Amino acid sequence: MANSDTESPEAGNESFVYRVFSELIGSPLNLVLLGICAILLYKILSGRRKVQAPPREPEIPKMKKRDFTLEQLREYDGKGKDGRLLIAVNSKVFDVTRGKRFYGPGAPYGVFAGRDASRGLATFSLSEDSIKDEYDDLSDLNTMQMDSVKEWEMQFTGKKYDYVGKLLKPGEQPQDYSDTEDEQSEEKRREDKKAD
Ligand code: HEM
Incomplete structure (x- = not known):
């Protein structure tokens, strides 16, 4: 047995x-x-x-550093003239145009294009409900969910996407980046490229 x-x-x-x-x-x-x-x-x-598959699409120029309201961010959903794609994670705006196959129109994470993706990433949800039309202060998220948002932010920063600026809270004024060291050297790089 x-x-x-x-x-x-x-x-x-x-x-x-x-x-x-x-x-x-x-x-x-x-x-x-x-x-x-x-x-x-x-x-x-x-x-x-x-x-x-070739041919490769030409790369669009790096975006000048600037801050965005939620409404301004919506313009960069990949459906504009230059196809630029921005998403916000934990109040930081990243240029994810390079990740078009993830965030472009019809792509698996296209729902995040031109939006604040923080809540969706924190709750592992791709539903429209997790992306608010108004500014989302994320204050109801628990520690684990906030840690997850920060991890995603670190992945975006360290990985492959350019940080463009901040996502502005309602009433918050955008910062002027023209006198920052980063932006000045970027401006010089752009001018040198034009001269070549
Ligand atoms: C459970 C089913 C899922 C599978 C099998 C899956 C699979 C994958 C794979 C294979 C990658 C890596 C692609 C690469 O680097 O080549 C990836 C990346 C990613 N996934 Fe998912 N995923 C799932 C669910 C989700 C959900 C629910 C979310 C969002 C809430 C999500 C958000 C992302 C993001 C933001 C990336 C990074 C894209 C980038 O590098 O920019 N995934 N996923």
Whole structure:
């Protein structure tokens, strides 16, 4: 007679795999989440294939440093003339044009284009409800969710996207960046490039 002491290791593995599998397909919610993940993965992978195909689109010039109201940010949803894509994370605005396959029109995270993505990233949600039309101070998010927003912000900063400026709170005045060292050297670089 077989009992748990005499079960072979293969049988143990088999029942573990079986348990994980039935857990995954056992609830409708899990099935829906699995479906969403599969769609996202498919969109990301098919987008990657498209981007690798030549000819490459010309890069648009680096954006001058400036701050944005929520309304101004909306103009940069990738559907404008130059296709520039901006998103805000934790009150910082990043130029994510390079990540068009993620945030461009029809891309898996296109819902964040020209918007404040903080709440969506914090709650791992791509639903429209997690992106407010008014300024979102995120004050109801818990510590874990805020930590997650900061982690995303760090990923964006350290990874590949240019920091453009701040997302302004209602009534907050934009900063003048023209006299900052960063902007002056950037201006010089732009002029040198023009002269070449
Ligand atoms: C559960 C299903 C999901 C799967 C399988 C998935 C898969 C992926 C993969 C493979 C990448 C990396 C692509 C690359 O670097 O080449 C990625 C990046 C990313 N994912 Fe997801 N994801 C899922 C859900 C989500 C959700 C719900 C959100 C947002 C709330 C999200 C936000 C992002 C963002 C912002 C990036 C970074 C894109 C960048 O580098 O700019 N993902 N995802």
